[in-house]
Amino acid sequence: MDKGKSSSNKKKNKAITLEQFVSIMAPLIDMEKEAEISASMSSGATRSLDVAQKKGSTILNLKCVDVQTGLMGKSLLELQSNKGDVLPPHKFGPHDVVILKPNKADVSSPSLGQGVVYQLKDSSITVAFDDIPEDGLNSPLRLEKLANEVTYRRMKDTLVELSKGVQRGPASDLVPVLFGERPPSLSKKDVKFTLFNSNLDHSQKDAISKALASKDLFLLHGPPGTGKTTTVVEIILQEVKRGSKVLACAASNIAVDNIVERLAQHRVKLVRLGHPARLLPQVLESALDAQVLRGDNSSLANDIRKEMKALNGKLLKAKDRNTKRDIRRELKALSKEERKRQQLAVTDVLKNADVVLTTLTGSLSKKLDGSSFDLVIIDEAAQALEIACWIALLKGSRCILAGDHLQLPPTIQSVDAEKKGLGRTLFERLADLYGEEVMSMLTVQYRMHEHIMNWSSAELYDSKIEAHPSVATHKLYNLDGVVKSTVTEPTLLLVDTAGCDMEEKKDEEDSTLNEGEAEVAIAHAKRLVQSGVQASDIGIITPYAAQIVFLKMLRGNDDKLKNIEISTVDGFQGREKEAIIISMVRSNSKKEVGFLSDHRRMNVAVTRARRQCCVVCDTETVSSDKFLKRMIEYFEEHAEYLSASEY
Numbered sequence: 256m257d258k259g260k261s262s263s264n265k266k267k268n269k270a271i272t273l274e275q276f277v278s279i280m281a282p283l284i285d286m287e288k289e290a291e292i293s294a295s296m297s298s299g300a301t302r303s304l305d306v307a308q309k310k311g312s313t314i315l316n317l318k319c320v321d322v323q324t325g326l327m328g329k330s331l332l333e334l335q336s337n338k339g340d341v342l343p344p345h346k347f348g349p350h351d352v353v354i355l356k357p358n359k360a361d362v363s364s365p366s367l368g369q370g371v372v373y374q375l376k377d378s379s380i381t382v383a384f385d386d387i388p389e390d391g392l393n394s395p396l397r398l399e400k401l402a403n404e405v406t407y408r409r410m411k412d413t414l415v416e417l418s419k420g421v422q423r424g425p426a427s428d429l430v431p432v433l434f435g436e437r438p439p440s441l442s443k444k445d446v447k448f449t450l451f452n453s454n455l456d457h458s459q460k461d462a463i464s465k466a467l468a469s470k471d472l473f474l475l476h477g478p479p480g481t482g483k484t485t486t487v488v489e490i491i492l493q494e495v496k497r498g499s500k501v502l503a504c505a506a507s508n509i510a511v512d513n514i515v516e517r518l519a520q521h522r523v524k525l526v527r528l529g530h531p532a533r534l535l536p537q538v539l540e541s542a543l544d545a546q547v548l549r550g551d552n553s554s555l556a557n558d559i560r561k562e563m564k565a566l567n568g569k570l571l572k573a574k575d576r577n578t579k580r581d582i583r584r585e586l587k588a589l590s591k592e593e594r595k596r597q598q599l600a601v602t603d604v605l606k607n608a609d610v611v612l613t614t615l616t617g618s619l620s621k622k623l624d625g626s627s628f629d630l631v632i633i634d635e636a637a638q639a640l641e642i643a644c645w646i647a648l649l650k651g652s653r654c655i656l657a658g659d660h661l662q663l664p665p666t667i668q669s670v671d672a673e674k675k676g677l678g679r680t681l682f683e684r685l686a687d688l689y690g691e692e693v694m695s696m697l698t699v700q701y702r703m704h705e706h707i708m709n710w711s712s713a714e715l716y717d718s719k720i721e722a723h724p725s726v727a728t729h730k731l732y733n734l735d736g737v738v739k740s741t742v743t744e745p746t747l748l749l750v751d752t753a754g755c756d757m758e759e760k761k762d763e764e765d766s767t768l769n770e771g772e773a774e775v776a777i778a779h780a781k782r783l784v785q786s787g788v789q790a791s792d793i794g795i796i797t798p799y800a801a802q803i804v805f806l807k808m809l810r811g812n813d814d815k816l817k818n819i820e821i822s823t824v825d826g827f828q829g830r831e832k833e834a835i836i837i838s839m840v841r842s843n844s845k846k847e848v849g850f851l852s853d854h855r856r857m858n859v860a861v862t863r864a865r866r867q868c869c870v871v872c873d874t875e876t877v878s879s880d881k882f883l884k885r886m887i888e889y890f891e892e893h894a895e896y897l898s899a900s901e902y
């Protein structure tokens with residue numbers, strides 16, 4: 256059996272040195288940057304627009320259907336396709352930096368504005384702009400995705416800083432521990448604490464006590480649904496109580512906001528750094544911009560701006576040179592004062608905060624220059640590039656990383672960079688280096704029926720996970736409005752397409768799809784809805800982009816089905832649904848399974864389900880892989896088995 260790396264007695268790996276890390280990473284970051292740039296339109300003026308649309312980096316033929324003001328003065332533009340109800344397949348995601356252009360303009364022509372993707376629906380994309388573009392919104396438009404070069408620059412800067420300046424910085428004691436030069440240490444005294452959240456389970460309490468005792472490094476290993484973020488929030492509250500100043504980060508904005516939302520329910524002085532368009536509306540009150548506007552220095556800056564406006568008026572009217580010169584001199588002094596007040600307003604907010612929250616790349620903001628923290632805590636650390644973690648880690652003397660290296664790793668675009676180790680995370684590296692000496696695993700899960708959980712627990716977590724009684728036996732038909740039927744009764748379902756003439760095929764982009772399997776998946780979803788399950792409680796997961804497009808087409812815009820979420824495994828990481836349908840797609844005589852065999856991908860797919868997990872696949876094809884064979888055997892033993900021909 257393939258066990259998780261958390262198992263004890265693991266031989267410790269030799270540590271990579273700081274020098275080796277820097278020299279290996281520098282070229283890999285460049286490779287990844289090149290891969291991202293070549294996948295986006297911004298770099299190449301040569302590619303045709305249609306090719307760019309097919310690659311998913313441009314959406315052509317859009318119309319602006321709504322303009323709203325929100326988010327601290329930002330404008331939100333909602334764009335829909337001129338050609339139909341659903342946007343063409345694309346690779347835009349929330350928080351991507353994008354550029355809006357007239358539809359027909361050539362690639363290098365001027366833009367109408369640069370913005371950030373705020374919200375995505377199947378039929379529309381909403382983008383936040385600093386200002387509304389003045390003209391051109393009434394004509395057909397196109398949106399291009401920009402390569403995020405700033406992030407790569409920040410990573411390179413961090414490598415340079417890591418290689419030379421750390422001896423004097425706040426992380427000078429942490430770096431040797433993270434590169435295996437000095438062992439991690441624990442406080443000798445028992446740490447006493449009273450919980451803020453009295454519901455925490457034994458494994459969460461144990462992890463918190465170890466985290467508080469750690470003097471430099473602690474790894475919080477949180478398998479699916481085990482309350483990792485709940486535990487992170489409690490650790491932050493305990494640290495603030497004992498006087499620590501904390502920098503809390505995660506790879507994604509959503510994960511950071513999730514912590515902000517939960518912390519905001521307590522009396523903690525916190526500030527969220529980041530572009531307002533990237534923040535959830537419910538955390539905007541905690542945003543740096545909002546707090547700065549409320550500060551004294553900010554109102555002084557505001558008064559100065561008013562004064563400057565009046566002086567500018569006088570300047571326009573002034574006739575003689577001496578008066579003009581005097582006014583200009585005064586304006587210059589006021590402008591300097593205004594900038595100083597603005598900076599002071601920002602510094603005041605950051606100085607007063609006990610917890611500063613931002614994404615990993617956001618932590619390189621100039622606003623944090625010179626700030627140091629007693630603790631840097633990183634959630635989703637097993638999904639972040641190691642170098643991105645270092646951007647935040649260099650600001651602290653102690654760190655706690657929370658994550659699960661047995662779920663999906665960060666997405667890497669460059670195949671070469673991935674092969675050479677760019678995707679190996681710091682969490683995984685430290686888990687290998689120090690193992691249980693610095694790590695605690697949460698072992699009670701609050702999401703899945705125990706039959707869904709048991710496969711993942713045995714396969715990846717040494718059978719250590721138990722289901723909390725509140726979820727251990729919960730069924731779909733226990734939900735309000737859901738009837739008990741042959742469709743809602745099973746917890747696990749295996750719908751076998753073997754022998755049903757449902758072969759996979761390739762689309763024009765060389766992505767794989769399986770039309771017969773998609774029809775079965777949608778038919779099962781329809782049966783669930785007919786039994787009273789809410790469409791929004793159902794998710795269909797498939798690893799292939801072409802299958803997603805086909806599934807969405809079958810789902811159509813039917814009011815009853817349109818809220819069924821259809822996405823890749825990556826799109827569902829960190830989330831859950833009452834019922835999950837997995838369409839595995841692969842069905843071929845060569846018995847090839849492609850990247851389905853990645854344990855982490857299948858682990859995430861299955862463990863998104865709370866009450867029912869239905870796998871649709873060709874058991875003959877997928878059983879050619881050892882890991883998947885064991886999964887099918889588990890389902891054959893515990894699931895309701897149906898042939899796809901019954902749909």
Ligand SMILES: Nc1ncnc2c1ncn2[C@@H]1O[C@H](COP(=O)(O)OP(=O)(O)OP(=O)(O)O)[C@@H](O)[C@H]1O
Nearest residue numbers: 454455456477479480481482483484485701829830
């Ligand atoms: N001790 C507990 N008692 C009851 N419910 C809990 C407890 N700990 C966590 N939960 C619940 O379990 C769910 C998952 O918690 P949380 O979001 O903290 O998990 P996570 O491990 O970060 O999730 P993911 O698997 O998505 O990474 C939440 O609904 C949370 O309220």
